[in-house]
Amino acid sequence: MDKFTTYTALAAPLDVANVDTDQIVPKQFLKRVERRGFGQVLFYHWRFLEDGSPNPEFVLNQPRYQGAGVLIAGENFGSGSSREHAPWALADYGFKTIIAPSFADIFAGNCVSSGLLTVTLDPATVGRWMRRAQDQEGYAITVDLAAQTLTGSDGFSCAFDIEPFRKQQLLEGLDAIGLTLEHAAAIAAYEEAHRQPWQAAVAGPGGQEK
Amino acid sequence: MPTLLDKIWRDHLVATDGQGQSILYADRHLVHEVTSPQAFSGLRAAGRRVRRPDLTFAVMDHVPPTDPGRARPLADQVAEAQLAALEKNCAEFGVRLLDMNHPDQGVVHVTMPELGLILPGLTVFCGDSHTATHGAFGALAFGVGTSQVEHILATGCLVQAKPKSLAVTVTGRLAPGVSAKDLALLIISRLGFGGGAGHIIEYRGPAITALSMEERMTICNMSVECGAKGGLIAPDQVTLDYLQGRRYAPAGDDWDRAVAAWQELVSDPDAVFDREVVIDASEARPMVTWGTNPAQSCAIGGRAADPAAIPDPADRADAIAALEYMGLAPGQPMEGLAVDCVFIGSCTNGRLSDLRAAAAVAAGRKVAEGVRALVVPGSGAVKAAAEAEGLDRVFTEAGFQWRMPGCSMCLAMNPDRLEPGQRSAATSNRNFQDRQGRGGRTHLVSPAMAAAAAITGRLTDVSRWEESHG
């Protein structure tokens, strides 16, 4: 995973609440077995018309938001399924930060694994960012994760909270599996202490069950 | 004073990192074809193995077609690639697989409990949000993303911050003709679409303990629909009666020792929850959703929202968009709305008792002309049991299609889907835009309500209708 460094990017406003994972990536695209390429189908039903041409009405299709790297959205963003295709698509499209009043839990956890920062702010502050991104063409936001601040191109700025673990994982681009495997001894000890028949082996390893 | 959540959490702590994250042991890891391919590729790329293949169970459920003649290779090549990938990954990493033709194949959250794999006090994870279902057994169960699937495969552990606890105490009792699904929709409407976020809900109270195991699974299944991570119900005699004798459940002395250990699995009387909510079950009526999230619902005799009456601007905007998508007028009565399609199935309502409830309504009647009505058993075992009771004939004689197990039209990742603008009454758990097919309009209901809608061709109050049709 890449390290999350301070960066400045165009901000795009998606003033919709309860954006669910089916809207972020419709399920007809979930059948791929790779991780990459989901950016093409991000918000597919909103971005494209029935005939497959871009929907000029949709905010991300407006020329002024091309290349956006910060998404500002409504409350409860990422609700619905636990499928990680949603953060993969957002990251693959080019977003690195999403700002919203609240996020669905599983989604927010999944974002970390894709190197995506979710910033939760009170609704009024999100509204201020939203209006700036709507009203000021070319409005960009600088995201400084180490300092936990957002700063707009007009100087508007705010601080944000983040769980220390998430922050560290993003900043250092940590391999979460490798970190857990450092606890291999503790895992083995746990297994040793939990050998009740209903906790331990319930089936021998063995390919296809017939 | 610990809660049930506290106890299970504590029992599974391998280590903590001092920053609020816990390394939690995974007792069961359930795997399906949609959220696992990238996880197995990750393992392969890093040269890692599956740490506990004996605790890992895979099934094909989301993309298999449900027509009786289904066969591999599937016509949909991308879906076929997913099934092939799961097959290859399970063989390579030594994971048990219920493939498309296995007699126990079915929706992961229907099949795994039937096999006796889900036991009280365990942790159960799966790359699927409706893993919440398994909390019905007093197991700590919730959905994870693909990176975490890979993490659990490699380490046998999940890294997680402890969720908050929310006690939903359900008093009173359900009126006749009102189902667990109706209660679940009522609870969600009270908590709100994001109202459970960050929490594990422990359902308790007389109306919960009165529920069967299958009904408890319906309730816990829908926990995620108010944003909660999962649901939890303390195990009791109902749980034990369901489990005893199942294939992977402990037997003999092991059973007795397990039962003794499970006695601990209850929130202490003085347990403190982060939040508590009380709901009176007797207020539940047969419910129907009018909008595009499961909290946007009302009793069948009620009306779609009138945005003008919603004070919160965000909720109002949401309601306006939902009504437009659903093709409904503000305040439109729900009863009598014509449907094109009826779907009975899914991990919410695809179990034997659900099919019985639907069959009781369908028996001796005919599906309304022009209505496509699908009955999709949740698993091979449900299908076989239903056929042994003759439910398949009740359905087919009434004009329903009797199909093969799978997720089917719950999310339309297989050929079962709505056409744009079509309206359905569905027993599944999500009415999101486009979920059952692009432009499809989904009304979530109970199995009996779905069957009644199929017969009359309209959303129908099954409790009143039953009285008059008798």
Ligand code: SF4
């Ligand atoms: S039946 Fe529906 S909700 Fe359940 S696992 Fe399948 S797709 Fe998900």
